[in-house]
Amino acid sequence: MSNAATHDHHDDHHGAPKGFFQRWCMSTNHKDIGTLYLIFALTMFFIGGSFAMAIRAELFQPGLQLMQPYFFNEMTTLHALVMIFGAVMPAFVGLGNWMIPMMIGAPDMALPRMNNLSFWILPFAFTLLLSTLFMPGGSAAGGWTMLPPLSLQSSSLAFTVFAIHLMGISSIMGAINIIATILNLRAPGMELLKMPVFVWSWLITAFLLIAVMPVLAGAVTMLLTDKYFGTSFFNAAGGGDPVLYQHIFWFFGHPEVYIMILPAFGIISEVIPTFARKPIFGYKAMVFAIASIAFLSFIVWAHHMFTVGLPLGAEIFFMYATMLIAVPTGVKVFNWVATMWGSSMTFETPMLFAIAFVILFTIGGFSGLMLALVPADFQYHDTYFVVAHFHYVLVTGAIFAIISATYYWLPKWTGNMYSEFWGKMHFWNSVIWVNVLFFPQHFLGLAGMPRRIPDYNVAFASFNMVSSIGGFLFGASQLIFLGVLIHCAFFSKNKATDRVWEGAKGLEWTVPSPAPYHTFDVPPVIHDDELAHGNVNA
Amino acid sequence: MMQQTTDHEIASRSKGVRLTVTILASLAVAFFLLSFLQITMMK
Numbered sequence: 001m002s003n004a005a006t007h008d009h010h011d012d013h014h015g016a017p018k019g020f021f022q023r024w025c026m027s028t029n030h031k032d033i034g035t036l037y038l039i040f041a042l043t044m045f046f047i048g049g050s051f052a053m054a055i056r057a058e059l060f061q062p063g064l065q066l067m068q069p070y071f072f073n074e075m076t077t078l079h080a081l082v083m084i085f086g087a088v089m090p091a092f093v094g095l096g097n098w099m100i101p102m103m104i105g106a107p108d109m110a111l112p113r114m115n116n117l118s119f120w121i122l123p124f125a126f127t128l129l130l131s132t133l134f135m136p137g138g139s140a141a142g143g144w145t146m147l148p149p150l151s152l153q154s155s156s157l158a159f160t161v162f163a164i165h166l167m168g169i170s171s172i173m174g175a176i177n178i179i180a181t182i183l184n185l186r187a188p189g190m191e192l193l194k195m196p197v198f199v200w201s202w203l204i205t206a207f208l209l210i211a212v213m214p215v216l217a218g219a220v221t222m223l224l225t226d227k228y229f230g231t232s233f234f235n236a237a238g239g240g241d242p243v244l245y246q247h248i249f250w251f252f253g254h255p256e257v258y259i260m261i262l263p264a265f266g267i268i269s270e271v272i273p274t275f276a277r278k279p280i281f282g283y284k285a286m287v288f289a290i291a292s293i294a295f296l297s298f299i300v301w302a303h304h305m306f307t308v309g310l311p312l313g314a315e316i317f318f319m320y321a322t323m324l325i326a327v328p329t330g331v332k333v334f335n336w337v338a339t340m341w342g343s344s345m346t347f348e349t350p351m352l353f354a355i356a357f358v359i360l361f362t363i364g365g366f367s368g369l370m371l372a373l374v375p376a377d378f379q380y381h382d383t384y385f386v387v388a389h390f391h392y393v394l395v396t397g398a399i400f401a402i403i404s405a406t407y408y409w410l411p412k413w414t415g416n417m418y419s420e421f422w423g424k425m426h427f428w429n430s431v432i433w434v435n436v437l438f439f440p441q442h443f444l445g446l447a448g449m450p451r452r453i454p455d456y457n458v459a460f461a462s463f464n465m466v467s468s469i470g471g472f473l474f475g476a477s478q479l480i481f482l483g484v485l486i487h488c489a490f491f492s493k494n495k496a497t498d499r500v501w502e503g504a505k506g507l508e509w510t511v512p513s514p515a516p517y518h519t520f521d522v523p524p525v526i527h528d529d530e531l532a533h534g535n536v537n538a
Numbered sequence: 539m540m541q542q543t544t545d546h547e548i549a550s551r552s553k554g555v556r557l558t559v560t561i562l563a564s565l566a567v568a569f570f571l572l573s574f575l576q577i578t579m580m581k
Binding site for chain 2: 210215217218233244248
């Protein structure tokens, strides 16, 4: 009887396809696609970073030194689009691709061919987006929010919108794949509340993506029809309202912020217990806190719009709703601290980045609370204070978490240990210079320096110079990261053990290092003491 | 130690994946259309 047929365990019954094209362009293997995503994200990180260097170079001194204002605006716009959609989001999808199947005992993603398509859309989307830099009239320069009527002046709007559509389709397909994998392909015994927090964070993030990426697609489609097909969704002369665009954009935009930070919470919740050699404190509270933050992210969008002239009742609602997010976020921060409290911690590079995340992300959270206050926001809005706030959240938050995850799982991916010395060099350089880069921007904002300007009052000169020096050195520090990655992947002689870290728990550490091309063709037996966070139901 | 997977379980998983994808893809399309509806109603 066919139902009685069984599948024997063969982790390595066939390896990677021969030939570069077959392996990397036609791949349906979650590990290879994860690698592709991560390499793509790193490439975009350096491209987006080079735009940031251009911005900081121009702002090194008051006056126009290096570029015309329109090019400066192109740089700020593309820096944001490339970093958000090209670096941070694909990095998390790459980490999810690599680790989620291994963490839940699945053989691969549920839809491997769609996984291939999700990735290969991205290089075309970003080629399209970046190619607008070389077009007559230049690229989009109205900021990543693309607010009308300013964004409608761009002659390359159609290319930008189409690139965003492609990114959105890729994200939605990736999210569907992740949810289908987690809900259907978990090994028997891997109940939902036994899953690693990283898997939980991605499950919730994927639902956010499915809910909000189509809304962004709708908003930019309306921009397109307003410009080329004579509609008046956002055109006041035709009966439309540009503020409506802001509502619909931020209905996408605020959950998008959490799309970029919830997987980071998941990563930190894996790294800290490993190096603290303790199960995470309050596993269920951590999971419910992520879900609460995700829910609240849908009802706070207008805190980005306090100065557009909202009714007072709406301002008060969005202010309190925003402040409410501090509660589940506080639960997470206190639980990370409680996990470390009284533990036998060691400070390998992933742990250093994780601890820096907890401290520096919290600074970004606190400045977020300041921005949530309506009367205060009227002062801070569109100043460098906002720039400082979201860079603390996204650089020392999301990107530090991605770097932490890379160091944490790199030995499992490559089978080699990275250089701990150079890892720590990378950490200390990053953590010092990122603060030199972004902390003075708080002062600039409080003193009234507006964001998105290529020139500024001489009163702001000193802090801008300090910030630019920090920026150049932070950018240079990331070349150490690149060197560590290349050395680890191709030249390291220091072989990794299967478990890699003494305190590491979870299914991914039960497979050899490097992880075989195929893992868990048949589901593993789940032992509670092997679960990433123990049996929380016991 | 590995568990055994039956064909029945594999078929059941495939059915689950198809159902999940159908529901999620419908949700994505619904949210896309909803953005137009929202704008039209707010105008």
